[in-house]
Amino acid sequence: MKVRVAVFGASGYAGEELLRILLRHKNAEVAAITSRKSAGEPVSTVFPRFTGAPLVFCEPDVEAIASKCDAAILALPHGLATEYAIPLLNAGIKVFDISADFRLRSPEKYKEYYKADHPAPELLRKAVYGLPERYREQLRTADLVACAGCYPTSSILPTAPLLAAGLVSPKGIVVASCSGVTGAGRKVDLPYIFPECNESLKAYGVVGHRHLPEIEQEMAVAAGVPEMAINFIPHLAPMNRGINSTIVMDAMPGTTLEKIGEVYAQAYGSEQFVRILPPGRTSDTKYVFMTNTCEIGYNLDPHTNKVIVTSCIDNLTKGAAGQAVQCMNIRFGLDEAEGLL
Missing domain, CATH: 3.40.50.720 (NAD(P)-binding Rossmann-like Domain)
Structure with a gap:
């Protein structure tokens, strides 16, 4: 066919x-x-x-x-x-x-x-x-x-299983994402030409970015709540393609690294295009370049009781x-x- x-x-x-x-x-x-x-x-x-x-x-x-x-x-x-x-x-x-x-x-x-x-x-x-x-x-x-969307994919895939399992709170989530310049499209525009982007890393659209309601919508579905409000902070990174998202969430009582790993294994163990790293490791755009893979790393900080997840995709592929x-x-x-x- x-x-x-x-x-x-x-x-x-x-x-x-x-x-x-x-x-x-x-x-x-x-x-x-x-x-x-x-x-x-x-x-x-x-x-x-x-x-x-x-x-x-x-x-x-x-x-x-x-x-x-x-x-x-x-x-x-x-x-x-x-x-x-x-x-x-x-x-x-x-x-x-x-x-x-x-x-x-x-x-x-x-x-x-x-x-x-x-x-x-x-x-x-x-x-x-x-x-x-x-x-x-x-x-x-x-x-x-x-x-x-690209930012939403890198945000929803790592958070949805944890929200659904009740391991993290749906309140107070912060997503900080860095995207390659191709995310802005193939156009001639001053902020995206080489001399402006090279050797530069900056946040933009830190309030009201258009991908925010999409991320909140799908996180709320996963958490089983009517609505969610998160902070989404995108950055323009000096690379052609790729997205790296770092997501910080409050751990719920009883959450452990082992439980996080078990939830990810259950959610993505049979998925061809999601790669879960061992606990403590962080994802890297280099290893998803020109692939349809989302790479996810996770950690639990006992000092602040935060679950810290990293997620990388190629913005043009996955x-x-x-x-x-x-x-x-x-x-x-x-x-x-x-x-x-």
Whole structure:
């Protein structure tokens, strides 16, 4: 079985990563790649690494593309994905969106953080959150998948099992994350050019970052509480790709390193794309580079009674393109790891 895949917005960093994965995928055929700016150009003109691939960028004409694909992956800016998702869904295409358009279940939260009414609030209820380790069964029948964001993936995977098991408090959680510059997208913008980023590490968006409600939403689901409030402190790191999150949580009475290890083993022992380190070790972006793996380290500080967890992913793979392909594999009944190992 070959799944015919269209990639909308294929000329960005996430689009490039999608092509890297899909072109080696045994059960996928890239049916179309769109880019308004590069329409008509061979893929090798924009990405020389794909020289020899018989692909040409085209205009994002939904009607023309829908007739020749089974799945569409939307690597589009936030706010634009909905415009394409609606007609694609109406045409019977399975949609995997790696923007934030469908991740929040609450239209009110969407308006609060994105400063606009959601154009299709009914789809927020229909969308399945695209984090396979948490929603695998729902993904098997999903028509619209809201792939989890990069910062949220690195925050939710290490915390959800501990919250669900009652080993940490849902109150007072602090997430400090560092992201590579590709997380800002493929654009020319002063804060992201080499002389500005190199030899520099700085926090930004320390209050009200757009990924905050997504993280809180999924942490609350795991903890079994209506809402949560955390501190999320993102940083821009002088590297191309990767995310390193350090998460500090209050330990609940009776929490031990052994119990933390047992909970992680139960949650992720059979997961191909989550690697739990031995207690006391910390995760490193170097070991998840260009992989779909989330690496998690954990410790317990008796001095402050804090559980300290570190988590690393590649923001373009497990945080975007790899996540989408993993979700697509599940939806079409394929080997979940196809194209990703």
